[in-house]
Amino acid sequence: MRLRRLWRMWYCAAIIAPVVLLAACSEPLVEPRAPRTPTTVIDRYNAIVATAEAGDDLLARARAYYDRGNIRFEQQDYPGAIADYDQALALDPSMSRAFHNRGLAYALLGEYDAALRDYAQAIRLDPAYRRAYENRVQLLEQLTASSSDETLLQQLADDYGSLAQLIPEAEAPYRYRQGVILVRLGDRTAAREAFDAVLRARPQDVDALYERALLHYSAGDLNAALADLDAALRLSPRAANAYYTRGLVRYAQGNTRDAIADFGQALLLQPAYPEALIARASAYVEQGNRTAAQADLQRLDDLQLDPVLQQAREALRQRISAP
């Protein structure tokens, strides 16, 4: 009997143990973390460079500098890495990776022009060099976030296009980004082609549908804009800005009643939506319903508006109070 009791205790403990062990595994088993490079490693690479320097093989010497540059890069010694890449490229100017890595080091040091020059050289040497494109895109996105330099924007649009070709499975997102940048550049025809490409690859891409609708609207093709917005709203029925934009399109078509319904839906989804309030109040004025327009204007007076929307609000106020 004692043996049987002992066995039961052991049996229970054996069941509980994996349960406790499994509970302890709740944290992610793999954490993304920067790879570690022991500082002593550099000594080994110094020795390799010294050996290569003693030899006659220029390419081997270039390779040694390149490898040591990479280690210095890992150790975040970017000036040291750049110096090694310089040496490597002096010995072998066809090293596209050395150009790329030096560009990345320059970018991390904030020397963006030098970084862009090196990325361009890397891509010239290896037109299918995906990582060079990706890192250049990353830098260009950063640079164009707060500036509208057309050269940089055009480069960014071109890079998105190249990446869309290089990575077929990511064609849709890259083409979409290309289209957005082309709109910023004012190249609406090319932007339209980009969004068309997105929708060929992914017909239910709601962002591309919305952006293409804006292009149709801008071109005066209101029916096409309405069709794209209808499609987008079927897939994303909670997208307030799509209702707002469809309201504007319907207003432009002279369909004030449905426009008011769309602005109302946008406001239902997003009550503090100043653009929709201004648009709905304008539509009310158009209908002759000044009381409703005045109510929207009062709601607008309670919102913080940027200078452009303030102007729109004052223009609306004029409309409402006009004799």
Next chain:
Amino acid sequence: MQRRVPDRVRALIAWIAGGLGVLILGSGLLIASSTQWRLHLLTGLWLISFPTRRLLGQQGTIADQSLRRLMLVAFFGFSAIGLQLVRSQVTQSEATLRAVASLTQPGAPEQPRPIFPETDPIERTALGSGRVFPVTINAGIRGRIFDRYGAVVAETIDGRRTYPNPALGHLIGFQSRLYGTTGLEARFDAQLSGVATLSPIAILEARLLGSTVEQVPADLTLTLDSRLQAAAQQALGERAGAVVLLDVPTGAILAMATYPRFDPNQLTLPEPATQADVDRVQAAWAELNARTDAPLLNRATQGRYPPGSVIKTLTAAAALDSGTLADPLAPVTCPNLLPTEAGAPPVRNAVDNLFRRTGDPSDLVRVYAFSCNTAFAQIGLSLGADRFLDYARRFGLQTADTRTGTADLRDIPATIGTIANEASFLQRPAALADTAFGQGQALVTPLDMAQLAASIANEGRLMRPYLVAEARTGERVIYQAQPEPLRQVVSPETARRMLDIMRTSVEIGYAQPIALPGVSVGAKTGTAETPRGIPHSWIIAVAPVEQPRYAIAVIVEYGGEGSRSALPVARQVLAAALEVTP
């Protein structure tokens, strides 16, 4: 007796439990939540253990059985941990990939997969890039202001607002970068700047699509006649006071002069402006504000004066319209003194024995012509306070304590005239008698009195006065003033009778000097007492009486009797308007 479940049934249950366990374990692999997955894992393995235990059997010694059970526990324990590790490897593959081959790790041979986070479209609350375009609104050059015949009275030259006729500052106002915008410039700023033409939807579209926004400034055309305005200014000269000339059928303001005045040009800055320019404007502004004669005040619409005898026009019209006096020839007396109430001084006429001029008994026509205070005091008392106040309100005068609404004139700042400080004041007989002939607490603007004369001349209809005829952008009219009748203050019959009375006042009474050759003029002079002793000089007039076109009111501050200072001014302006040589 204990019932045992047959072995075949127990085997079936064990195998069903095992199958169920496999299903639970398998479905757990599809679950994102780690907690739920672990629950599935343990439950699944426990269920799978039933058929496994049956397979291992019950035979052998206790030691054999214990060893088998121990192996079973160890097997399932390691299976659980193993499955957990495999699942983690799969679910954390992206993180592993990023750690092994990050974008910023040079030399790593692996190419990272682009990671584009995707949200279920149905969950999306906004679509697109969320980009908004910067909106620039081309403001254009501020609109010009013309008089009724197209003469420029305000324009922008090289970025500086310029006023070719500096005597119109009290009407046009100014647009100063230092001191803001006043007068017509302020009231019609939306039209002049073009904001009135701005479409809110166009701004929203520009923000969304990057399209352009047009803001088209409008030009204003005034009702003002520069020729008559010049005549009014010249006639008034450099005496403090005001002149208002109205177009009777429409209420349009044809001339509106005031003195002292200011030159709005001295308050505007050139573009670009130097510090010296700023200093100059600041000095001019300081000087204008330091002056005691209030040059920034438009006396025509904001100056409030006691009306003197011109108010007798209101009293007479009220008496005839209400039936208090059956007709203009109904008998009225003009005694030298009229006691009103105990303790109050009696009403006196300006001159003794006035009844010798008016006749005794007299009538409304003659007591009006010779401005008999005692007669109008009696008429006021006959009307009674309530009826008198009612007629005052019809003519646009209120009581100060209940003053509400806005002045009839909307185009520039204007003050509402008052007949008394409070309605109860008129309940006292002495106060009512005084107010009825032009003393008391009444304070009116020259525009009020011009409207009084104009409503008599316009068959008893009071029109809204206005100064801006239209605003247009090129060929498009964006604002058009329409003559607006405000109310019928007295009947057309009463108005016709009053016109005759006013004409007779010119033919036989104190207003005689205003007569113009070939034109019949109706008028009433006024002499308003002031604390300083020297009275304000008033006149109101209409012409031609047969078909009135012009109504005028003039005040000359401290100008003495109405016939002495104000009358010649009105005569000169009417002569200019009627194009007759005085």
